[in-house]
Amino acid sequence: MLDLTGQVALVSGGSRGIGAAICRALAARGAKVAVNYRSSEAAATSLCREIEAAGGVAQPFVGDVGDSAQVTQLVAAVAHTWGPINVLVHNAGLQHSAMAHRMSDQQWRESLAVNLDAAFYLARAVLPAMRAAEAGVVVFIASASGSIAQAGAAGYVAAKHGLIGLTKALALESAAKGIRVNAVSPGLTDTDMVADLSPDQRAGLLGMIPLRRIASPDEVAATVDWVVRGATYTTGNVFHVGGGVAMG
Numbered sequence: 001m002l003d004l005t006g007q008v009a010l011v012s013g014g015s016r017g018i019g020a021a022i023c024r025a026l027a028a029r030g031a032k033v034a035v036n037y038r039s040s041e042a043a044a045t046s047l048c049r050e051i052e053a054a055g056g057v058a059q060p061f062v063g064d065v066g067d068s069a070q071v072t073q074l075v076a077a078v079a080h081t082w083g084p085i086n087v088l089v090h091n092a093g094l095q096h097s098a099m100a101h102r103m104s105d106q107q108w109r110e111s112l113a114v115n116l117d118a119a120f121y122l123a124r125a126v127l128p129a130m131r132a133a134e135a136g137v138v139v140f141i142a143s144a145s146g147s148i149a150q151a152g153a154a155g156y157v158a159a160k161h162g163l164i165g166l167t168k169a170l171a172l173e174s175a176a177k178g179i180r181v182n183a184v185s186p187g188l189t190d191t192d193m194v195a196d197l198s199p200d201q202r203a204g205l206l207g208m209i210p211l212r213r214i215a216s217p218d219e220v221a222a223t224v225d226w227v228v229r230g231a232t233y234t235t236g237n238v239f240h241v242g243g244g245v246a247m248g
Helices: 017-028 041-053 068-082 105-133 154-177 199-206 217-229
Strands: 008-012 032-037 057-062 087-090 136-141 179-186 238-241
Touching: 008 017, 008 068, 008 105, 017 032, 017 041, 017 057, 017 087, 017 217, 032 041, 032 068, 041 057, 057 068, 068 105, 087 105, 087 217, 105 136, 105 154, 105 179, 136 154, 136 217, 154 179, 179 217, 217 238
Parallel strands: 008 032, 008 087, 032 057, 087 136, 136 179, 179 238
Antiparallel strands: none
16 A cells, blocks of 8 residues: 655645545545645635644645646645645536537536646646656546536536546556556535435436445545555556446
């Protein structure tokens, strides 16, 4: 198992939901966790205080990861505080609900910016130091929508399919330098993204899941923890945490 003691981990979209659970999990393993947020400063600060109260190390870092310049500033700020980033988890995500023929240019661009462009910007920013150290771990939080279709979310589906392709491309490019790049692909998870579902919508989605329940953020975080620390001979893979929804 990879020892994370003193290692620097950056988690994008880390203030809430799956991201917050991942931050807690990595901090519990001894990592110094950079909790990235775009607008949820109070939530990020509260999470860092919680982690520190439990004996961990965490600090909030603001930045819109869909913006290339802000990503450069974010990674530089983390490195200035603790040193080069050893573990990157891109968790920030955005889904617009709209049929393709009704989706605006802005909705399309935002879907790609947060879900796909951000992954590229973050990886591009951290990989030089990882390559120099000949070590590092990158985990992209994908989605079941990266493997199967979902009506009413064309931008999200396209971006998550692209994210899986990016995972494989970066894994191939980085393997010789000892860097592992994998994706963790959650299905329906109990986060803000599903909080507004009607009972009928929730029942319909549960009917598609073989295990017939919603995942907790901690279940996704446990898989990320294993991919980071334990899956030391895996790269370019997609690990599904969707109750069997992506079996086909």
